[in-house]
Amino acid sequence: MAAAEPIRDKRELKQFALHYLKLGKFRNYSLIVMGVHTALRISDLLLLKWEDVYDFNKKQFRMHLRLKEKKTGKQKIIAINKDLLAALKLYFPRRRGIFIFANNRRNAAPISRVQAYRIIKTAAGVLKKGMSISCHSLRKTFGYHAWKSGVAVAVIMDIYNHSSYEITRRYLGISQDDRDKVYLKMALI
Helix, strand or coil: CCCCCCCCCHHHHHHHHHHHHHCCCHHHHHHHHHHHHHCCCHHHHHCCEHHHHEECCCCEECCEEEEECCCCCCEEEEECCHHHHHHHHHHHHHCCCCECCECCCCCCCECCHHHHHHHHHHHHHHCCCCCCCCHHHHHHHHHHHHHHCCCCHHHHHHHHCCCCHHHHHHHHCCCHHHHHHHHHHCCCC
């Protein structure tokens, strides 16, 4: 089985995310947008509740998402950016139950990891053939684009809770092509 890849091309990333928006499937669209903008593992995304992002007493969305990561047990605070907020606002009036990514059954429990995988693989149909896209691709895509925009690798390591640069380097999908671009761009003398 191939390792999950980040979605490197921003045009493809936009097509990937908009696939479900065009179909009016706001839950699935929000899952992709939230996954790409928070770098959370799918196990953490699926357990999120509306109260994590929306203050029902004040009737407004929160500025930060606060959670305890399931895998590491560490507290995480994530700023909710404008793109994520817009996706949540579209989906909020159509919500079912307490979980953000609720299934369509009567009990409205969170969707399963298998269903999340199906949602992501279906949207991946708009991407280049041969790409290995899975739930983890959302998390990797965040880091890859953060790195490409100039965010220090140390900050990305902290966001991911990685203990080594090597792990983060693999996550980012830094390839020989990326290294070649650096060498070819240098004009020092």
